[in-house]
Amino acid sequence: MKKFLHLLAIVILVIAIVYGHYVNKMDGNVIQNYYRQMLPSAASFEPINDKIARAMGAEGTVIAYLGVSSNVGYGGPMMVGTVLDPNGAVKSVIILEHKETPSYINKITQAGYFRQYMKKQAGDPLVLDYDLDRVSGATLSTRAIANSVQEVAHAVAEKGLNVTPKKAELPWQIGIKEIAVASLFIFSVFLPRFKGLAKYRLVLLGLSVAILGFWLNRSLSMGHISALFLGYFPSPRDNLIWYLVLFGALLPALLTGKNLYCTYVCPFCGLQEATHLVSRVNLPLGKYRIWFGRIKEIMLFLVLFLAFLFINPSFSSYEPFGTIFGLNGSSYQWYLLFVILLTSFFYRRFWCVAFCPVGTLLDKVALLSRKIKGVIGFSLEKKVRKVDGKVGL
Amino acid sequence: MDSELESKREPERKGKKKTDTSTIFLLAVYALSMMFIILVVCGNFKS
Numbered sequence: 393m394k395k396f397l398h399l400l401a402i403v404i405l406v407i408a409i410v411y412g413h414y415v416n417k418m419d420g421n422v423i424q425n426y427y428r429q430m431l432p433s434a435a436s437f438e439p440i441n442d443k444i445a446r447a448m449g450a451e452g453t454v455i456a457y458l459g460v461s462s463n464v465g466y467g468g469p470m471m472v473g474t475v476l477d478p479n480g481a482v483k484s485v486i487i488l489e490h491k492e493t494p495s496y497i498n499k500i501t502q503a504g505y506f507r508q509y510m511k512k513q514a515g516d517p518l519v520l521d522y523d524l525d526r527v528s529g530a531t532l533s534t535r536a537i538a539n540s541v542q543e544v545a546h547a548v549a550e551k552g553l554n555v556t557p558k559k560a561e562l563p564w565q566i567g568i569k570e571i572a573v574a575s576l577f578i579f580s581v582f583l584p585r586f587k588g589l590a591k592y593r594l595v596l597l598g599l600s601v602a603i604l605g606f607w608l609n610r611s612l613s614m615g616h617i618s619a620l621f622l623g624y625f626p627s628p629r630d631n632l633i634w635y636l637v638l639f640g641a642l643l644p645a646l647l648t649g650k651n652l653y654c655t656y657v658c659p660f661c662g663l664q665e666a667t668h669l670v671s672r673v674n675l676p677l678g679k680y681r682i683w684f685g686r687i688k689e690i691m692l693f694l695v696l697f698l699a700f701l702f703i704n705p706s707f708s709s710y711e712p713f714g715t716i717f718g719l720n721g722s723s724y725q726w727y728l729l730f731v732i733l734l735t736s737f738f739y740r741r742f743w744c745v746a747f748c749p750v751g752t753l754l755d756k757v758a759l760l761s762r763k764i765k766g767v768i769g770f771s772l773e774k775k776v777r778k779v780d781g782k783v784g785l
Numbered sequence: 786m787d788s789e790l791e792s793k794r795e796p797e798r799k800g801k802k803k804t805d806t807s808t809i810f811l812l813a814v815y816a817l818s819m820m821f822i823i824l825v826v827c828g829n830f831k832s
Contacts, residue, residue, distance in 0.1 A: 494829070675807040684815070691822075698826075710825045722828050728821035735814045738807070746815060747822065 401693050408700035409621065426460050426488050430473040444547045447475075454478050457514075457552050459544035460488065464626040465536035467491040467615050467706030472540035480514035480553050485541055491704040495720050496530045503527045505534060509541060514549035517560040518542035520630075529609060529718045532626060532634070539627075565630045572603045573610070573633050577640035580656035581648075593655065594669075597662035605659030608633065611713040612641045612653060614695050614749050618705035621696070641754060649762035651754040654744060658751075660713050661744055664736040671737040677745065684746040692749040692756075711750065712743075 427437045427445055434447035434455060444459030457476045462469045468491035475483045485506050490497060500506075508524050520526050520538045527534050546557035579596055583589045604610055616638045619625070626634050641653035654661055668674065677684070698708035712729040715721030721729070735742040744751050 675811070677811065678808070680808075680811060680815075707829055708826055709829070710822045722825065724821050724824040724828060728818060728825060731814055731818050731821065735818070739811065742814075747818065 405693070405696055405700055408697050412701045412703040423460060426471070426473055427458055429488065430458055430475055430484070430486055431456055440551050441547065444544060444551065446552065456483065457548040459547060461540035461543040463536040463539040463543075464532075464619070464624045465490065465492050466496065466530075466532040467493060467709075468619055468622065468624045468704055470533065470536045470540065472537050472544075474509075474541045474544040476514055476545065476548050480545075480549060480555065482509045482512045482514075482541070482545060485509050485537065487537070490533075491706055492533050493706055493709070493714060493721075495722060495725075496533055499720060500527050500530050500533060500537075505537075512545070514545045514553055515555045515557040516545070517558050518545065519560045519562060522560060529720060532631060535630060536626075562629060565632060569608060570632050570636065573608070573636045573640070576600055576603060576657055577636065577644075580640075580652045581644055583656055584650070584652065594662075594665060596656050597659075597665055600657050601659045601662040601666070603659075604637070604657065605662070605713075605717040609714060609717040610634075610637055611659050611711075611717065612637050612750055613706075613711050613713055614699070614709045614753075615706040617750065617753060618696060618699035618709075621700065622703060622705060624705060641750075642757060645754050645757040646761050649758050649765060651751065651758045653754055654748075654751045658744075659717065660711075660748075661741060663716065663733070664741045664743060667733060667736045668740045673738050674740040675738050677739065681745065688747065688749065688752045691747065692752045695749050711748070 423439075423442070424437060427434070427447070431447050435450045436448045437445040437458075438448060439445045440457075443461060444457060446454050447456040447458055449455040456478065457480070458474065460471060460473050462471045464470070469489075470487060470492065471489035473486040473488045475486075477483050487497065505525075505527050509518075512518060512523075517523055518538050518541055520531075520535045524534075524538050546559070549555040549557045576596065576599065583592060583596060610633050616634070620638060628635055641657070644650070644652045695708045695710075699705050710728075712721070712725055712732060715725040715729050716733075732743045732747075739745065
């Protein structure tokens, strides 16, 4: 029965992902609607290619160039529209569709991020940290916007204005942040292998709270995992940490059959361990532990199902990681965080035990790995027995 | 929960009276958290 339910859940998720992609397919009419939304005063739009167009006035003159482009932010692809005046100066930048946590978009808008574009010309390079300032705590979203605007502006420069755009060659971003994150995952693999090092688990978790939590705010969330299934991959050249966190958690679970991320790296687990260290109380969960485990599995299924159905990795994400580490969230996210942290003084790792969909998924991956190893081990054993039998004969 | 975490768990305290009070507290905070989770997801859907 349990096997059948698991199989049914996987089939439903596959159907949801196919249906979501089919419903959200973009066509020419959708792009025309975007153009109309960006420049309602234009009489018509003459497409130059599938990305950019000329906006024509009532007298038949070009009143603007405009275009749309999509790049992957934190939660998934962001559709960004850019309007340029007939001389190629950027007039406006509009987020047409996004899958980011709404509070991050508010943060970008309130920080005045879009004002930076108003001084730029179509052929200018638009690289975050070089030509534009990032918004701290929303780096991936601001980078996705910058890349989208640059794609449209450079296409207008080349195809509409016959200007050669200045393109910046970006090196791989490997600095202190990337090295620090990679070190956390390397230690998490080595620590459990040596008995003498096991006592340093809390030290590693403390470092993770500082590095992956408060410094970088890049804990593994369901947004990462849904994005992986939906095929939304940010550029590894400037988003290496995204890959380090995702594969640093998944690969050890697959290869060792143990969920090392939750035990040794998760910064939110580290925070809950800190509350437990303060209180030293761990009340019994009793029979509810099993029920919480079952409900967590249903919650994991629902999170993935909604993300796939709406083609939006962060749509159903409810983890309070960004709220505590990015100090950014809706009022309900803050209430949730307060209740969870307060409860973890009495029930050790209450979030992990009762709600965490990331931990549930990593446990499933580790279990799958152990099962595969068991099957391979069993078939190898069978072969060896057969050979032994033949030798014996 | 993960086997690594399971093995490191400290022994839980026992005692019938304490468990009864703690059960009410546990179910209350669980229900409250679940309510906030639903409200967070509804908030995501609205925006």
